[in-house]
Amino acid sequence: MHAALDAYDPAAALASIWGLVSAANRYVVDTAPWTLADHEGGNDSDTTRLDTVLSHLSESVRLIGEALRPFLPATAERIARQIGPPSQPADWSRRLEWGRLPPATRVGRPEPLFPRLES
16 A cells, blocks of 8 residues: 555555455454353353454454545544554554554444445
């Protein structure tokens, strides 16, 4: 995505972001966190695995939000408010580093990113 933005190619940058969205979606399907949650409390390895899966997905959402910032700044800000972390480096490219979300971060109450339009 950095190369696409440096080349002033927004279509390629958005395609790169969409690739991350698709990868996160595949991760959800492959890891099936709902089945891990069903077993939580009975098996330490399932609980640990669920924590890892949710942590990776939260970091993916944070990263997608930051990547969208040049295109959808208000949406990116709503994602940042919901998922954190509370302080981010001023350098935007550093915000795109994996692992900036501290372990055991509690996400905020979900709110719609794109509120429904009333007709």
